[in-house]
Amino acid sequence: MTNHEEWVRQIDAELDGELTLAERAALARHLASCGACSGARASHLELRVALARSAGEPQAVAVPRPRIRGRTVALWILVGVLGGIAAGWLGHARWGGPGSLEETRAEFVVR
Amino acid sequence: MRSSWFASVAAAPLIFASTIAAQAPGARIAYTVRLLERTAGDARLAAVGTIRGPQDTDLRLTLGSDTSEVDVLLEVFPEPDTVNLTASFYTRRVAGRSRRGLPLWEVDSYHRETRAAWGATVRLYPYGPRHDALWLEISVRRDSVGGETRPDEAVDVRDSTIRLGLDAVMRPRRALVRLTLVRGDTVSAPQMLDLVPDAPGRRVTFVLGRHDSRAVDVSLARPDPPLTGRDSALAPDADVVCLRVIDAAQGSARVRCGRLNNVARRLPLAGGDTLLATFAWPAAR
Numbered sequence: 001m002t003n004h005e006e007w008v009r010q011i012d013a014e015l016d017g018e019l020t021l022a023e024r025a026a027l028a029r030h031l032a033s034c035g036a037c038s039g040a041r042a043s044h045l046e047l048r049v050a051l052a053r054s055a056g057e058p059q060a061v062a063v064p065r066p067r068i069r070g071r072t073v074a075l076w077i078l079v080g081v082l083g084g085i086a087a088g089w090l091g092h093a094r095w096g097g098p099g100s101l102e103e104t105r106a107e108f109v110v111r
Numbered sequence: 112m113r114s115s116w117f118a119s120v121a122a123a124p125l126i127f128a129s130t131i132a133a134q135a136p137g138a139r140i141a142y143t144v145r146l147l148e149r150t151a152g153d154a155r156l157a158a159v160g161t162i163r164g165p166q167d168t169d170l171r172l173t174l175g176s177d178t179s180e181v182d183v184l185l186e187v188f189p190e191p192d193t194v195n196l197t198a199s200f201y202t203r204r205v206a207g208r209s210r211r212g213l214p215l216w217e218v219d220s221y222h223r224e225t226r227a228a229w230g231a232t233v234r235l236y237p238y239g240p241r242h243d244a245l246w247l248e249i250s251v252r253r254d255s256v257g258g259e260t261r262p263d264e265a266v267d268v269r270d271s272t273i274r275l276g277l278d279a280v281m282r283p284r285r286a287l288v289r290l291t292l293v294r295g296d297t298v299s300a301p302q303m304l305d306l307v308p309d310a311p312g313r314r315v316t317f318v319l320g321r322h323d324s325r326a327v328d329v330s331l332a333r334p335d336p337p338l339t340g341r342d343s344a345l346a347p348d349a350d351v352v353c354l355r356v357i358d359a360a361q362g363s364a365r366v367r368c369g370r371l372n373n374v375a376r377r378l379p380l381a382g383g384d385t386l387l388a389t390f391a392w393p394a395a396r
Contacts (some may be wrong), residue, residue: 103241104219104242108233
């Protein structure tokens with residue numbers, strides 16, 4: 001069972017309650033490592049819930065999928081840190097820090 | 112040996128000329144200070160002041176804001192065609208806040224000097240040339256106005272957010288002291304004395320009514336030297352003199368210090384008498 005379509009059929013069978021315990025265990029191991037199959041399973045589940053609600057079963061609900069994944073959070077943290085470093089560098093280049101002591105001392109200019 | 116002899120001969124006229132210039136009786140030095148600030152590209156006059164005084168008059172300049180204070184003592188070393196300006200700076204800047212919210216000040220002191228022609232305008236950037244939004248224009252010229260011994264000061268500050276102070280710093284060589292003795296309801300005739308600081312004292316006799324009189328020995332002295340190097344350099348008490356009074360009969364000494372500003376000062380003497388002393392700049396010679 002190496003084909004992706006085979007796993008999608010297994011997902012349907014699992015949602016129908018037709019898999020044995022060993023098959024469900026194998027499918028669970030695969031879903032843990034395959035993002036596409038776990039997404040497909042969530043889509044199938046939501047489709048079934050929608051069909052059930054349209055058929056008059058208001059109690060049918062599906063657990064919402066997480067909107068933000070860990071990888072996305074890490075990406076945004078990285079973007080934030082890099083943006084902060086860049087802003088600090090630009091700010092220092094534009095306005096500077098306190099400067100050296102000699103730069104703050106008075107100076108005569110003969111005109 | 113020959114070069115040393117030649118250098119001495121060459122330097123003698125220069126030294127003689129500068130000495131003559133410094134001691135010229137009618138010469139008077141004038142500092143004109145203009146404080147300008149740049150707003151929206153235009154230079155705006157924030158304050159202007161003029162200090163005049165005898166040739167050895169120095170200028171004490173104080174510039175302050177909420178975050179910084181600059182105190183400068185500007186000294187002039189005249190030459191026949193140019194003037195050397197030497198400035199001693201004492202600055203304080205707010206460097207941050209302590210953990211309890213109190214301001215932390217950064218203190219700095221240094222010297223600057225420059226050379227310019229008489230009457231030329233010298234720009235001074237008090238916060239460094241990078242901070243060119245505020246600067247001072249100083250010109251020094253020599254007037255031939257005779258005899259005046261006291262300096263005079265005039266400052267016109269047009270921007271109230273800026274603190275600018277200009278003071279003439281000159282140690283008096285003489286002082287006019289007006290003395291009056293008061294005993295109860297009786298007041299003696301005033302005695303006008305032209306005293307030289309640190310010179311030997313003089314005996315003064317006050318006549319009170321028809322039969323009473325009192326003699327005291329008076330002398331003038333400089334105040335004690337300042338305790339800090341900053342006060343020593345900026346000389347805030349340059350025009351302060353101290354009157355030392357010794358009762359001729361009892362030998363007890365009393366001292367009263369004051370500025371040459373025509374303000375009467377009381378000096379209680381032994382026996383309940385009071386000596387009123389007023390210090391002033393001597394008249395023009």
